[in-house]
Each structure stands twice: as structure tokens, then as C-alpha cells.
Amino acid sequence: MAAIEISGVSKRFGDVTALQNLDLTVEEGEVFGFLGPNGAGKSTTIDILLDHVRPTVGSAQVFGHDTQAASVPVRERTGVLPEGYGALGRMTGRTHLEFALQAKRAEGDPQAILDRVGIAEAGDRRVEDYSKGMKQRLMLGMALAGDPDLLILDEPTTGLDPNGARRMRQIVQAEADRGTTVFFSSHILEQVEAVCDRVGILNQGELVAVDTIDGLREAAGATGQLHVTMSSIPDGLVETIEQRGGVTSVAVEGTTLAVGCENAAKGAIVADCYEAGTVENVETSETSLEDLFVSYTGGEN
């Protein structure tokens, strides 16, 4: 059974179309990155999954439960880290976690959660005195309370220092390892690339791509770069490489060949170089997720 199944969802707020005929399936156990420019409709999608917002048309299911007709079982199996700090009150961090556990009707040790999210010493302080990063860590802890089967993280690294961002990644990885489905919206593309199995890119309310990151590279015809440094560049090698399929450019920089090409072509090009002369170094790089994001969303904003 899919963890998330969104079928034909459109959402209009007055004149604004936030989502347009969205179909999306996230399988159980997947770490799915949900990307898109500001205003693309990511938070609206998450709000629909949690029945905070109802679609104008279409429907959504979480673990087979309709999000409108069965919002209680959906929420019982879902841990949410929402955008912003509106979910926080004035009590201590520990009390927030106790309430989060109660809401999930789950056993659990608030101190263990405080330790896990890196605010072990702050449990008895009032949350209104927390820094932004501490609030974000606490909200992650609240999302983890009760070991949810689906973790929805809306911009989870907001306010986190590099240690906090790393801890977030490690927690996502650990949750994925225990079989949790993670639905992760973020603008920090390195984070997404590091943890996600697949990504979906939303643009102006429409899903413009869904695939693995490698799949997106292929579909976009994205090319990578290969740099081969040799003791000297043998005659005829540039021409040989230029004639290979999947090669878009070959430049000579000193004794280094810089080749723009598809990933699939790289092995043959390196073999050409080894056959023609003495190879001293090979470096390869791929189109970044940021470049893909820009190519799928137009990059005008």
C-alpha cells in the first residue's frame, strides 16, 4: 500500500490556484523530497494531507485512509514538523513532548527525545525562551514522538546550525532505516540530495517532475563534466572524443581535457584517454540538483 496517494487534487483560494490537478504517490519506506519555488503549493499539499485544508477537487489518502473522512487515523500514524513556530506554546520543552506523546497515545521518554534532537539540557526551560534552532529541534522531537510511520517535514532545517542540520539528516536516515516514510519539503537542495530516494518538483501548483535525482538528470538531458589530466594531450584524442555519442563539448586546458558529456559516456572517454597516453588524474562531476531545479522551474524568481 502506498504511504501517500494524491489523486487529481486542485486547490483554489479565491482567484489563486495553489494546486492544479496534482497526482502523486509516495511508497511506504521512501524518503521523498518535495521541492518547488516559493508559492509553488508545497505547504498547501502538506495541509491537505493533514486535513488542515480541503481540496477544491480530488482526494488524498495516507496509508489507505482518506485524509478527510479518516483524518484521526492519519494523524495517529503521522509525525509533522510544520513550517513556522505556531505549534509551540509557553510550556517547557519537556511538557511539549509529554503532550505530543499523549496526543499519539504513545509511551515514550521525553528526555530520550530531548537527547536525540540535541537539546538534552533545555527540557525544563520555557519554549518561548528557546532560540530558533532550539525551537526547530523541539518541533522535530514532537514530530518523532510515538515513532510515526509517516514523517512530514516542512522546511526542517530552518534556523538550524550546521550541527543541527547534520543531526536532522542523521535522524531522517535513521527513521528511513527503521522503515518510516519521510515526506520532506526543503529549499536546501544539498540536504535533499543527501537523504532523498526520489524528488518531486512542483511549479505554480503543477508537478513538473517526479523521479530519482539521477532520473531527473537523464530526463533533463543534463550533462556532467569530466576532467582528465594527462602528461600531454596526444594528437587526435580530442577528435576521437568529439565523435563519441553523448559528448557535448571538449576543451583543452593545459594538459587537462574538459569534457561535457552524459554520465553513460564517461567510461568510454576515460578508456580513450588511457589508450592514447598517460593519464595522471580523472575528476568527474554531475549536474547539481540546483541546476536541475532551475531547469524545471524556469528560474525566473
Ligand SMILES: Nc1ncnc2c1ncn2[C@@H]1O[C@H](COP(=O)(O)OP(=O)(O)OP(=O)(O)O)[C@@H](O)[C@H]1O
Ligand atoms: N489560506 C490561503 N489563502 C489564500 N491563498 C493562499 C492560502 N494558502 C496558500 N495560499 C496561496 O497558495 C499558493 C501556494 O502557497 P503554499 O504556501 O502552498 O506554497 P509553498 O510552496 O509552500 O511556498 P514556500 O516555499 O514559500 O513556503 C500561494 O500563491 C499562496 O499565496
